Amino acid sequence: MIALVRPISERFAEAITRSPGPPPDLARARAEHAAYVAALTGLVERVIHLPRADDQPDACFVEDMVVVADGQALLGRSGARGRRAEQRAVLEALPGHLVVHALPAGALLDGGDVMRVADRIYVGLSERTNAAGFQAIEALFGPRGLDVRAVRVRDALHLKCHCSSPGRDVVLLTEGFLDPTVFDGLQLALIPPSEAWGANVVGVGDQVLMAEGHPSVRAALNAHDFDPIPLQASEIAKADGSLTCLSILVD
Ligand code: CIR
Numbered sequence: 001m002i003a004l005v006r007p008i009s010e011r012f013a014e015a016i017t018r019s020p021g022p023p024p025d026l027a028r029a030r031a032e033h034a035a036y037v038a039a040l041t042g043l044v045e046r047v048i049h050l051p052r053a054d055d056q057p058d059a060c061f062v063e064d065m066v067v068v069a070d071g072q073a074l075l076g077r078s079g080a081r082g083r084r085a086e087q088r089a090v091l092e093a094l095p096g097h098l099v100v101h102a103l104p105a106g107a108l109l110d111g112g113d114v115m116r117v118a119d120r121i122y123v124g125l126s127e128r129t130n131a132a133g134f135q136a137i138e139a140l141f142g143p144r145g146l147d148v149r150a151v152r153v154r155d156a157l158h159l160k161c162h163c164s165s166p167g168r169d170v171v172l173l174t175e176g177f178l179d180p181t182v183f184d185g186l187q188l189a190l191i192p193p194s195e196a197w198g199a200n201v202v203g204v205g206d207q208v209l210m211a212e213g214h215p216s217v218r219a220a221l222n223a224h225d226f227d228p229i230p231l232q233a234s235e236i237a238k239a240d241g242s243l244t245c246l247s248i249l250v251d
Contacts, residue, residue, distance in 0.1 A: 001204055002095055003040050004248040006050035006062050008033050014057040015239035016080060018157060022238070029235035033060060036209065036246055039229055043204040044249070050089050058083050061245040064110040064128075064158075065090040067137065068250050069121065070144055073098040074136065076109040079128035095250055101140060109133030112158030112245055117165040117186060120147045124159025151178055160244050162196040167203035170224045172217060174199045189220035200242035201228075202249075209243050 008030050009015075013023040041047050053059040058080075065087045067074045073094055078084055094100065103109055113124035114137065121141055123134040131150070138148040153159050155177075162174035170187045173180060174196040180188055191199045191214075198214025201221070208221050212230035221228045233243060 001044040002046045002048060002250040003044045004048045004050060004062055004090065004093055004250070005033075005037050005040070005246060006060050006089070007052040008060045009052065009057050010054040011057040012060070012239060015241075016058055016082070017238065017240050019238055019240055024235040024238040029239075032232050032234075032236050033246065035231055036233070036243065039209055039231060040202070040204070040247060043207050048093050048095075050093050053086065053089065056083075056086050058239070059086045059089075061112075061239075061241050062086075062090055062248050063245045064112050066094070066248060067109065067111050067114045068094075068098065068248060069116055069141060069146070071098060071251075072101060072140055072144075074101045074109070074140055075103060076111055077103050077107060077133075078110050079108045079126075079130070080110075090248070098250065103136050104132065106130075107132035107136050109136065110158060111248070112160050113153065115160055115163070115165060116146075117171055117183075118169040119145065120149060120186075122159060122182070123148065123150050124153040125150055126153040126156070126158055128158065149182060151182055153178075157240050160200055161240075161242060162191075162199050164200045164244060165203065166201050166208040166221055166224070166226050167206070168224075170226075172199040172201060172220060187224065189224065191216050191220065197237055197242060200244055202243045202247065204249070211237070211243060 110128035
C-alpha cells in the first residue's frame with residue numbers, strides 16, 4: 001500500500017468550512033497532520049509527500065482530487081471550483097502503475113463522496129458530486145465487477161463525513177445519516193449522532209486510524225477485531241476535514 005499526503009497550507013485558516021466557530025489554529029493543525037502522517041507511515045510501504053501549496057488553503061485534503069481503485073485512477077472535478085487547482089500536483093505524484101481517467105464534461109466528483117467496501121463502491125450525491133459523477137464511476141468500475149451504488153447525502157459535505165469502512169465488509173454508519181438498507185449484506189456498526197465525526201476512519205489491514213474521543217467508534221472497531229489508533233483531529237475538523245480526506249491510498 002502507498003499513501004499520498006500533502007502538508008497543511010500556510011493559509012489553512014481560510015479553508016472552506018460549514019462549521020460555525022473559530023478557524024483552525026495553524027500550528028495545532030500541523031501537529032495533528034504530522035501525527036497522522038507518522039501513524040500512516042508505520043502502516044504502509046511508502047508515503048509520497050506532495051509539495052506544500054501555500055496559496056491553496058484546502059490542499060491537504062488530497063482525497064477529494066482522485067478516486068483510486070483496482071489499478072484505476074479517476075480524476076475528480078470538485079463542486080467547489082476554488083479547489084480544482086489542487087489537482088495538478090496530485091496527478092503528477094500518482095504512482096506510474098495507475099491507469100488515469102478523466103471525467104466527462106459536466107460531471108462533478110469529490111473523492112470524499114466515494115466509499116469502497118468489499119466489492120461495492122458507494123457514491124454520495126452531494127453538493128460536490130452529481131449524477132454524472134456517479135455515472136462515471138459506474139462506467140469505470142461496474143465492468144470491473146464492482147457493484148456501484150448511489151446514495152443521497154443530506155446535512156453533510158460528503159458521504160464519508162459520517163460513515164466509512166475500516167476494512168473487510170464492515171461499515172461504520174452514523175445513525176440517521178443514510179438509509180441503512182443500502183448496506184444490505186454488509187456488517188453495519190451504528191454510531192450515535194453525538195459521535196458522527198468519529199465514523200470517518202482510515203483502515204490499513206487490521207489497523208485503523210480514528211479520531212480520539214469517540215468511545216462508540218472505538219468499541220465498534222474492537223468488536224470487529226480491528227486495532228484502533230486514536231489521533232487528535234479537532235483542528236482538522238474545523239476545516240470540515242476528517243481522517244480519510246488527508247490521504248490517497250493506493251494498492
Ligand atoms: C472542503 O470544504 O472542501 C474542505 N474544507 C474539506 C474537505 C474534506 N474532504 C473530505 O471529506 N474528503
